[in-house]
Amino acid sequence: MDPTRLKEYLPFLIPLIIAQLALGITALVHVLRHPRYRFGNRVMWALVVMLIQFIGPAVYFVFGRGEE
Amino acid sequence: MGILEVNRLYKSFGSHEVLKGLDMDVPEHSIFGFVGQNGAGKTTTMKIILGLLKPDSGSVTVCGEKVTYGETRTNRFIGFLPDVPEFYGYMRPLEYLKLCGEITGIEKNRIRSRSEELLELVGLKNEKKRIGGFSRGMKQRLGIAQALLNEPKILICDEPTSALDPVGRKEILDILLAAKGKTTILFSTHILSDVERICDHIAVLHGGRLALCGTLSEIKERHRYNGFVLEFGNEETASMFYDIEELKHPSVNMSRDGNTVTVLTGDRGMGGNFLLDVLSRRRIVPLKFTVLEPTLESLFMEVVR
Amino acid sequence: MNGYAAFLKKEMYEFAKTYRLIIMLALSAVFGIANPLVAKLTPEILESLMTDGIVITIPEPTVYDSWQQFFKNATQMGLIVMVILFSGVMSTELTKGTLINLLTKGLSRAAVILSKYTCMVLVWTASIVLSFGLTYGYTLYLFPGEEASNLLFSVFCLWLFGLFLQAVILLSAVITKTGYGCLLITGAAAAACMIADIIPAAHRYNPVSLAADNMALITGAAEPSSLCYAILVSCMFSVIFVLLSLSVFRKKQL
Numbered sequence: 001m002d003p004t005r006l007k008e009y010l011p012f013l014i015p016l017i018i019a020q021l022a023l024g025i026t027a028l029v030h031v032l033r034h035p036r037y038r039f040g041n042r043v044m045w046a047l048v049v050m051l052i053q054f055i056g057p058a059v060y061f062v063f064g065r066g067e068e
Numbered sequence: 069m070g071i072l073e074v075n076r077l078y079k080s081f082g083s084h085e086v087l088k089g090l091d092m093d094v095p096e097h098s099i100f101g102f103v104g105q106n107g108a109g110k111t112t113t114m115k116i117i118l119g120l121l122k123p124d125s126g127s128v129t130v131c132g133e134k135v136t137y138g139e140t141r142t143n144r145f146i147g148f149l150p151d152v153p154e155f156y157g158y159m160r161p162l163e164y165l166k167l168c169g170e171i172t173g174i175e176k177n178r179i180r181s182r183s184e185e186l187l188e189l190v191g192l193k194n195e196k197k198r199i200g201g202f203s204r205g206m207k208q209r210l211g212i213a214q215a216l217l218n219e220p221k222i223l224i225c226d227e228p229t230s231a232l233d234p235v236g237r238k239e240i241l242d243i244l245l246a247a248k249g250k251t252t253i254l255f256s257t258h259i260l261s262d263v264e265r266i267c268d269h270i271a272v273l274h275g276g277r278l279a280l281c282g283t284l285s286e287i288k289e290r291h292r293y294n295g296f297v298l299e300f301g302n303e304e305t306a307s308m309f310y311d312i313e314e315l316k317h318p319s320v321n322m323s324r325d326g327n328t329v330t331v332l333t334g335d336r337g338m339g340g341n342f343l344l345d346v347l348s349r350r351r352i353v354p355l356k357f358t359v360l361e362p363t364l365e366s367l368f369m370e371v372v373r
Numbered sequence: 374m375n376g377y378a379a380f381l382k383k384e385m386y387e388f389a390k391t392y393r394l395i396i397m398l399a400l401s402a403v404f405g406i407a408n409p410l411v412a413k414l415t416p417e418i419l420e421s422l423m424t425d426g427i428v429i430t431i432p433e434p435t436v437y438d439s440w441q442q443f444f445k446n447a448t449q450m451g452l453i454v455m456v457i458l459f460s461g462v463m464s465t466e467l468t469k470g471t472l473i474n475l476l477t478k479g480l481s482r483a484a485v486i487l488s489k490y491t492c493m494v495l496v497w498t499a500s501i502v503l504s505f506g507l508t509y510g511y512t513l514y515l516f517p518g519e520e521a522s523n524l525l526f527s528v529f530c531l532w533l534f535g536l537f538l539q540a541v542i543l544l545s546a547v548i549t550k551t552g553y554g555c556l557l558i559t560g561a562a563a564a565a566c567m568i569a570d571i572i573p574a575a576h577r578y579n580p581v582s583l584a585a586d587n588m589a590l591i592t593g594a595a596e597p598s599s600l601c602y603a604i605l606v607s608c609m610f611s612v613i614f615v616l617l618s619l620s621v622f623r624k625k626q627l
Contacts, residue, residue: 011514012409012511016406016407054400058400058454061393062393065392
């Protein structure tokens with residue numbers, strides 16, 4: 001894809017990246033501040049949350065998050 | 069007429085009959101100890117009073133209004149503390165009390181001031197943590213605070229002290245004592261020393277109905293068997309007393325252990341005066357003459373046996 | 374009605390505090406943005422994948438491709454995520470016993486059910502509005518000058534199907550005590566609707582049509598009036614399921 005095409009899609013990419021970052025960072029902060037999980041460990045969840053886009057944080061909050 | 073009346077309550081789970089015609093009458097402004105073994109049906113009774121369980125037959129009246137299963141109208145008179153109170157872990161104590169206040173329909177400013185007052189009473193005033201991080205004892209104390217929020221006519225506590233360590237138990241009992249006078253307290257337990265510490269009325273649930281009911285002093289009076297312990301200066305005198313002819317009677321039960329003789333008499337006519345008479349006639353002076361007081365534990369064991 | 378308002382507020386607060394709200398909204402936003410983009414880029418991606426020898430002419434993407442993406446994602450991912458997020462709506466309260474405190478405070482059981490349903494409906498509505506708004510805006514930007522017919526009506530049908538599904542979730546959550554049970558029954562109900570759709574005569578009345586005929590509506594292959602029975606049936610069953618939940622929950626021993 002040439003640079004001019006990329007520029008054309010910036011209005012899409014910026015919000016998407018912002019959304020991904022917002023979700024990922026919220027989840028990462030939660031992973032680091034709450035050391036108990038329903039399964040798995042801190043390193044695993046930190047990787048899942050940061051590397052798997054969108055689905056990673058969603059899976060963490062629904063299934064992995066331990067009781068407070 | 070009591071503030072809470074339970075009439076001929078029957079309830080069974082499957083083939084297991086838990087309540088068999090329970091009658092109970094809780095007078096206003098009492099601390100009512102509801103005692104029974106584990107599984108005697110204490111929690112079941114309370115849940116029926118709260119309209120959470122459906123009785124097979126019988127009725128419950130709270131402040132003159134009949135309790136209907138599945139409805140919650142009569143609960144506006146009641147504050148309830150479950151045996152293990154559960155809260156929303158993501159809330160802070162003040163937020164939880166605010167939710168409770170809104171549900172009961174207390175005015176906004178009133179909720180705030182009342183919540184702070186109660187958190188002070190239960191010693192959670194400076195607790196900013198989320199409830200999820202609370203210990204058992206802290207949850208129990210918050211439980212009392214939420215139960216007292218709507219200034220209930222009756223406070224019902226289901227085994228509030230069973231799961232706690234001695235310090236936590238004393239704290240809870242002190243809080244309950246502090247609430248006395250403002251409200252009637254019905255509190256179930258199997259720890260008899262707790263009952264003796266704070267209750268004025270007591271009911272023992274056994275075999276699906278009340279085996280014993282009344283004020284603590286009344287019950288002790290009613291069940292006072294004539295028991296006496298006499299201690300003598302030496303074994304000789306003790307055995308002399310032990311062998312007295314007048315005391316050889318079917319209703320008198322004597323046992324001797326060294327210098328002391330224990331006398332249990334079933335006949336009211338052969339009570340303390342009679343013994344003193346016998347002693348003075350024989351010119352025996354005991355070192356000690358003690359009347360046996362029935363303990364709650366001995367009463368409980370007697371009833372439950 | 375004190376209880377209803379207070380409990381609804383608590384439900385919304387809980388949904389936000391347990392991070393389910395942010396997941397729902399973030400996914401809606403992401404799909405909303407991605408739908409038109411994927412539609413626009415699909416031909417180019419296919420082209421770059423193609424080896425030299427084969428030439429397939431790929432039609433220029435249109436506004437319909439964008440809405441196709443929208444309805445595909447909303448009916449698949451959107452509904453599934455919603456069902457999973459809401460499957461614990463009763464079970465956590467019932468198994469933990471958090472509800473007992475509030476019921477003994479005079480909260481009516483009906484208020485519990487109704488505010489839980491209201492909360493679900495509000496979250497679903499917000500998600501659909503967000504996702505639809507974003508897809509609409511970006512579609513205008515990428516495919517200027519093109520119009521789709523019956524668009525709002527088609528989205529309304531999808532929204533209504535969501536409400537129907539939520540009534541099913543509510544009822545199964547009240548009947549079973551566990552979140553998995555709720556998932557199972559809801560899944561079974563959805564599967565039953567889809568199987569029933571095999572019978573051509575049933576299609577007119579089947580709620581599932583509301584989430585299946587969206588593209589046909591937009592392209593003009595189906596008339597809005599063809600769905601009026603399905604709408605009626607969905608509304609009716611939603612109301613019936615909520616009423617059933619009320620009566621089942623009223624008689625539940627806690």
